Ligand code: ADP
């Protein structure tokens with residue numbers, strides 16, 4: 001049932017006052033209106049909410065919106081109510097409501113007055129709620145922040161794993177629309193599996209933010225780094241920026257140092273009382289302060305369009321975090337400068353923070369940190385690396401908007417070395433990860449290698465004149481080139497792609513820039 005375009009535009013104007021759809025919105029809405037399962041991957045600010053709000057208002061019955069953040073639910077409901085003249089068009093149902101409030105919500109639902117009901121996943125774990133929903137006409141289920149399903153997402157919520165079984169209890173064949181701003185290929189595949197979206201229409205928007213400039217700077221001694229930051233801020237006088245740090249203490253210290261250097265700055269972290277937090281957030285929104293020095297507690301739901309720079313004083317724990325945090329710059333489409341200070345010490349600090357976690361969490365965390373390190377040390381276009389992380393292939397040779405593109409490193413010919421690498425992966429029957437493959441190439445033995453008799457392979461030690469650091473870097477670049485890939489299902493196993501197979505048949509010239517070297521002994525010595 002394709003909905004007539006005119007009817008859709010009328011509804012858009014009537015309910016939201018907009019004249020046109022953004023990006024994939026129209027296609028997504030048509031997919032939902034025709035009752036299909038739909039999977040939406042769209043960066044923050046892309047306009048995801050409208051994708052389920054409009055069909056919810058148009059379809060008979062009430063849509064259930066599953067949202068992980070109880071704190072933001074009231075906001076969302078207020079927004080929807082703001083569009084409509086009727087307060088009961090949207091409600092939320094979660095543990096913060098009193099008995100009387102719940103009764104009112106239920107009455108509106110039974111009377112068919114409510115079109116959108118925001119629920120926490122916990123709400124759906126209660127049998128009495130499920131029984132109540134069974135008696136209602138539910139139009140569809142929207143699962144917001146769907147990445148919470150995956151342990152590979154940045155915000156795993158175990159209750160999200162049980163959503164599908166709970167949804168099935170409400171009714172057979174309820175259409176599901178899953179939405180997220182943060183789906184790497186691994187997370188996407190988890191979402192599809194968990195919500196059974198194999199037949200869903202999938203809409204992926206580009207994650208590219210062309211107006212953001214990405215830059216990595218080596219982190220040196222504390223005073224030096226702070227001097228560097230102060231200099232940058234003075235060059236951007238009167239502009240708003242966010243500085244992210246790893247812990248609360250550093251936010252305070254850094255804010256104090258900035259103030260001492262004539263910058264209007266305040267600290268922000270979860271340890272401050274709510275009044276102070278709200279006050280400082282307001283100061284930032286109303287430009288009474290230029291810079292907010294914050295832990296990652298800051299930023300969720302903040303919509304300041306003219307943040308001109310985002311500085312990471314410590315490297316973030318994943319590239320996904322980096323993308324989200326830098327994404328708060330330049331929302332208005334104008335300039336946004338993203339600087340990340342990088343040191344090996346900070347990597348160790350991140351690893352240290354995971355010491356009390358379970359083995360599997362530590363392994364996963366280490367993998368995410370490795371990817372961030374690879375990004376920081378890479379001499380390849382930053383944009384290309386970030387987009388590759390989200391499963392997107394960025395073709396442009398020189399983006400002109402990152403440090404590596406503006407100041408390219410000298411490139412070297414690696415044709416023969418790529419041949420060695422592909423041959424090694426093939427010789428190992430594509431059943432090993434990068435560390436093992438590199439050990440073979442550099443001729444390192446281990447009990448496992450001897451047992452498998454891999455030290456007898458022709459390629460064993462063929463690349464020993466270069467070290468593991470070199471091969472690691474080359475491997476990452478060949479992934480960006482699409483000659484090899486890591487298996488998403490069996491995380492880490494290296495495969496030669498079709499493009500790689502073609503290259504092996506007929507090798508051609510490949511020039512790459514080597515990674516940056518970060519000089520250990522000039523680095524920051526600060527203690528936690
Ligand atoms: P997301 O949830 O993807 O981060 P939002 O749903 O919060 O994005 O939308 C971001 C902004 O874009 C909001 O201010 C919203 O009002 C606006 N917006 C959404 N759709 C449209 C549209 N079709 N035309 C104009 N503005 C829109």
Ligand code: ZN
Nearest residue numbers: 381399402405
């Ligand atoms: Zn670039």
